[in-house]
Amino acid sequence: MSSENSSLFERVSDVKTFGGRQIRVRHQSAVLNCEMHFSVFLPPAATDDTKVPSVYFLSGLTCSDENFSTKAGAQRVAAELGLALVIPDTSPRGDAVADDESYDLGQGAGFYLNATQAPWSEHYRMYDYITEELPTLVDAHFPVTERKAISGHSMGGHGAISIACKLPKQYSSVSAFSPIVNPMVCPWGEKAFTHYLGAERSTWAEYDSVELLRSRGLDLPLLVDQGSADGFLEEQLLTDNLVAVSKHLDHVQIRMQTGYDHSYYFIATFIEAHLRFHAQHLSA
Amino acid sequence: MSSENSSLFERVSDVKTFGGRQIRVRHQSAVLNCEMHFSVFLPPAATDDTKVPSVYFLSGLTCSDENFSTKAGAQRVAAELGLALVIPDTSPRGDAVADDESYDLGQGAGFYLNATQAPWSEHYRMYDYITEELPTLVDAHFPVTERKAISGHSMGGHGAISIACKLPKQYSSVSAFSPIVNPMVCPWGEKAFTHYLGAERSTWAEYDSVELLRSRGLDLPLLVDQGSADGFLEEQLLTDNLVAVSKHLDHVQIRMQTGYDHSYYFIATFIEAHLRFHAQHLSA
Numbered sequence: 001m002s003s004e005n006s007s008l009f010e011r012v013s014d015v016k017t018f019g020g021r022q023i024r025v026r027h028q029s030a031v032l033n034c035e036m037h038f039s040v041f042l043p044p045a046a047t048d049d050t051k052v053p054s055v056y057f058l059s060g061l062t063c064s065d066e067n068f069s070t071k072a073g074a075q076r077v078a079a080e081l082g083l084a085l086v087i088p089d090t091s092p093r094g095d096a097v098a099d100d101e102s103y104d105l106g107q108g109a110g111f112y113l114n115a116t117q118a119p120w121s122e123h124y125r126m127y128d129y130i131t132e133e134l135p136t137l138v139d140a141h142f143p144v145t146e147r148k149a150i151s152g153h154s155m156g157g158h159g160a161i162s163i164a165c166k167l168p169k170q171y172s173s174v175s176a177f178s179p180i181v182n183p184m185v186c187p188w189g190e191k192a193f194t195h196y197l198g199a200e201r202s203t204w205a206e207y208d209s210v211e212l213l214r215s216r217g218l219d220l221p222l223l224v225d226q227g228s229a230d231g232f233l234e235e236q237l238l239t240d241n242l243v244a245v246s247k248h249l250d251h252v253q254i255r256m257q258t259g260y261d262h263s264y265y266f267i268a269t270f271i272e273a274h275l276r277f278h279a280q281h282l283s284a
Numbered sequence: 285m286s287s288e289n290s291s292l293f294e295r296v297s298d299v300k301t302f303g304g305r306q307i308r309v310r311h312q313s314a315v316l317n318c319e320m321h322f323s324v325f326l327p328p329a330a331t332d333d334t335k336v337p338s339v340y341f342l343s344g345l346t347c348s349d350e351n352f353s354t355k356a357g358a359q360r361v362a363a364e365l366g367l368a369l370v371i372p373d374t375s376p377r378g379d380a381v382a383d384d385e386s387y388d389l390g391q392g393a394g395f396y397l398n399a400t401q402a403p404w405s406e407h408y409r410m411y412d413y414i415t416e417e418l419p420t421l422v423d424a425h426f427p428v429t430e431r432k433a434i435s436g437h438s439m440g441g442h443g444a445i446s447i448a449c450k451l452p453k454q455y456s457s458v459s460a461f462s463p464i465v466n467p468m469v470c471p472w473g474e475k476a477f478t479h480y481l482g483a484e485r486s487t488w489a490e491y492d493s494v495e496l497l498r499s500r501g502l503d504l505p506l507l508v509d510q511g512s513a514d515g516f517l518e519e520q521l522l523t524d525n526l527v528a529v530s531k532h533l534d535h536v537q538i539r540m541q542t543g544y545d546h547s548y549y550f551i552a553t554f555i556e557a558h559l560r561f562h563a564q565h566l567s568a
Contacts, residue, residue: 016513017549070548073357229300264354265301 008035009141018079019044022069025141031125031133032092038134039065041075045082046143053147053172053282054084054138055275058130058156061188062108064089068153071264077272081279084144088134090155092123104188105195111183112159113207115196124196127207130159131167149278151175153267154232158183158209161222165212168219173281175223175274177267178230181242182210188236210238213245221251223277225270227260292319293425302363303328306353309425315409315417316376322418323349325359329366330427337431337456337566338368338422339559342414342440345472346392348373352437355548361556365563368428372418374439376407388472389479395467396443397491399480408480411491415447415454433562435459437551438516442467442493445506449496452503457565459507459558461551462514465526466494472520494522497529505535507561509554511544 008028015022020043029036046052055078057068065087068074078085091097091110098119100106115124138144150171152160157179164174183189184204193204205211226239233239239254246252260266292312299306304327313320330336339362341352349371352358362369375381375394382403384390399408422428434455436444441463448458467473468488477488489495510523517523523538530536544550 015545015547015549016511016543016553018553022549071354073360073552075549075552076357227300259300261299263299265299265306265359268357268359269300269302 009137012037017041018075020046020075020079022075024065027137029092029129029133031129032123034092034094034097034123036093037065037089039069039085039087040138040142041069041078041085041087042142043079043082043084046084048143051143051145052082052084053149054086054144055278056086056088056130056148056150056160058088058112058150058152058159059090060152060154060156061090062103063156064108067264068267071268072271073268074271074275077275081275083275083279083282084142086134086138088130091126097123105192109155109192111155111189111192111196111207112163113196116203117196117198120196126159127163131163131170147172147282149173149175149282151177151274151278152179153177154237154262155180155188157181157224158189161209162207162212164220164222165209165216165218166206171220172284173221173223173278175277176225177270177274178226178232178237178262179209179224179242180237182208182238184208184211186236186238210241210245213242213249218249218252221277221281222246222253223274224254225257225266225274226254227262227266228256228258229260230262230266232262293421296321301325302359304330304359304363306359308349311421313376313413313417315413316407318376318378318381318407320377321349321373323353323369323371324422324426325353325362325369325371326426327363327366327368330368332427335427335429336366336368337433338370338428339562340370340372340414340432340434340444342372342396342434342436342443343374344436344438344440345374346387347440348392351548352551355552356555357552358555358559361559365559367559367563367566368426370418370422372414375410381407389476393439393476395439395473395476395480395491396447397480400487401480401482404480410443411447414443415451431456431566433457433459433566435461435558435562436463437461438521438546439464439472441465441508442473445493446491446496448504448506449493449500449502450490455504456568457505457507457562459561460509461554461558462510462516462521462546463493463508463526464521466492466522468492468495470520470522494525494529497526497533502533502536505561505565506530506537507558508538509541509550509558510538511546511550512540512542513544514546514550516546
């Protein structure tokens, strides 16, 4: 890695939408040790003189930063509410980065954790990237305040809730669409955690939302929407386990949305409610 | 083509969004002589007992029915206004259908005309498909009234305006995002019309919006949005020619939107205004 590469930070696109700017950045990640892309939406209220709060959105398996950017319809409401959107990729990327042929392991499937096992540990440190390197970069290059919320879909819902449990002071609210709430005991999570963290299950709990909520509780408001027609609900998402562990927690809302599936058509339907929820707590 | 194929009409997906249904259909087109897909959004107001008006949306070069379905954010407003959306593909499709390596000719680039030249004339009859076969199918299978509006983007904006000029009684209003308004004199149009219609330019005018507006006027309201930062504006879209020919026409609104480009980020920003425009005239 040349020193030129290590300082790479380039806007690869900058497009006007809803009066704001949809910006895509290519940069060299020191934490992930590879080149990455992420996207930022700046609402019209964000100017050189005026900083705005931000909502981080973590995407699901197989996604990049572009799925949420192009399909969720989030910019309309973010523009109205004066919120920046920060949209990272879902794993380290590139020919030099370990990968797997299956869609649920390797590139596109970073699970927002710091891998401890070879070959994954060399690049797969998405927890540190999302919680440290990326916000430092965003704060340095864009007009955002320190106020942050975090949200995500599926694997990204797992990421949002587990991160918020561990860093409740870094975010004012957390939300999720169809999150993988209990990865330790579902096939997607068991496979990923075995590869990334090793066979010793005691190390898995720090990345499992249900286990974290059980051991630590939650010091910020949580909103979850889950579609009742989601084909992954019974085997992978295990929403009932979240309902059970949240029974005695304040400020947790888990809503079963009748007839909705796992797709972006579901996210698009409810993203407005999530952004209004975050705006309320970001301005509190 | 077996008789089984000729009657093929299959819902390949049916997903809830904004309280309505986003449906994708696979069917055998008699007009195009190939298998096709199209998408329909039905708002919550559309039921077995209640029919709703519809807006046809014609997409641009390289697109299928899925670009507008997933990226425009149109379903939210269509659900609120009680409008069905009918979203066709942009050309005939399949291994047996003539094609070209370039993105602006052949599959994905049907230009909403009836080709007269070999090898295109065997399948490329998008004008008849959009104006006759598709509405007949949609009317037969979905709860829609006879009231229709038509809109489109880029090549689809060309399609929407040129079709509305020729069939003003079939649509109550027409709109376009960044339309190719004068294809006879821009590179995209000259290339496509030469291949599909032959070298004799006199046959081109019936598919050229500027020429049709000059010769026939327009008997229904037209709304056009064009981004000022659209990279295709000067060479391909030629919006000035539309402004010039519309000078003496009533009910034509052409709006230059400062700083917007040619992408779906532009469409998403203004689709609400277009659907409200169509709803107003559909209910008049």
